[in-house]
Amino acid sequence: MAAINRDPRTAPHATRNDTLLALGSAAHAVVVALVTDPARRPDALGWTLLLAAQLPLVWRRRRPLLALTAVVVLLLPYHSLDYNHTAPTPAAYIALYTVAATCRPLFTVLSSGTALALAVSVMLIVNQKQAVDLLRISGWAIAVIFVGIDVRYYRQYVAAIVERAERAERTREEEARRRVAEERLRIARDLHDLLAHSITLIGVRTSVAAHVLHADPDRLDRAAVAAALDDIAETCRTARGELRTTLEVLRDHGTPDSRGPLPDLHGLDGLAEAARTAGAKVELTVAAADVPPAVGAAAYRIVQEALTNAVRHGGRDDLGIRVGVHAGEGALRVTVTDDGTGGGGGHEGGSPSGGGSGFGLVGMRERARSVGGTLDAGPLPGQGFEVSAVLPLGGTT
Structure with missing residues (x-):
């Protein structure tokens, strides 16, 4: 065969x-x-x-x-x-x-x-007699010809089946590579959102503790230093827990879609409180219910990154930040506005203050696109920075 x-x-x-x-x-x-x-x-x-x-x-x-x-x-x-x-x-x-x-x-x-x-x-x-005999046995020659033609068609049929099988295998391999790439991108976004936010808060609180230690050594405010160190420890514990959850995805040998619990809008209070402990004045307004998990997770990560950028690049000690999350007309609208002077890390090539790498804004846009939404970010007239996202409530769950 x-x-x-x-x-x-x-x-x-x-x-x-x-x-x-x-x-x-x-x-x-x-x-x-x-x-x-x-x-x-x-x-x-x-x-x-x-x-x-x-x-x-x-x-x-x-x-x-x-x-x-x-x-x-x-x-x-x-x-x-x-x-x-x-x-x-x-x-x-x-x-x-x-x-x-x-x-x-x-x-x-x-x-x-x-x-x-x-x-x-x-x-x-x-020899006419031999010619008649040749005509009589020419059926064998015709049979040989048509057997050869049938074999040719059969080989073409087998080749087509093999080609379809190889094409299907290539499609499966490409789909598997695409899923791996998407999962790696998702994990990279999660790690960036988690680490950037936590490290920024730790840096701000460490600066507060250092300021208290050097401001007036003779009248050391031990309570303020202890509070700053406690905040740092709590931030480290939270970051460690979220990091462990993210890394468990890499070690999971179960289904390809196995993931840890997604963050949602209920965690926005914790983000706002963390930004407040870093010295910002955060006003949070949430008017949304029954939001799909993927949309809620995208909104959470967008707010997290926007707060991190505002705290990092706000350029003011009394930075004010307004966070609004409202559901209506088939979409969830997320806005984060600050009155800082540092641009909020809004430039993709780096913030005006020189600290941004541009991945935060790219990551926020990817978060919005992952559920079929859009995101705009830019400086406000005068001073301040605003991040605005529209996330359809019919996005991927």
């Missing part, structure tokens, strides 16, 4: 196999010529033509039409001299089959019909 399914032109060891086939055909021709019809046993010229007709079979796969032509050219004088007409039959059938199995059907019918017509014409001139 492997030999039938495979294209003969690409088969391994083709020349060796065809050489053995030619030798076998030659041996058969010699035996038939010696055993049957002694009256028409070939002489020296006949043996030369008979054996020479076997040689084209060696390159029948590479040049099927040329091989058939060579066989016909050698056998026409052989038959015209009325030598044994049965001996060269296998070589002719092999050449006909090769043309039928490798060439287009119409071309095969035309070329094979021409060869048979020439053979019958020669036989009619030489």
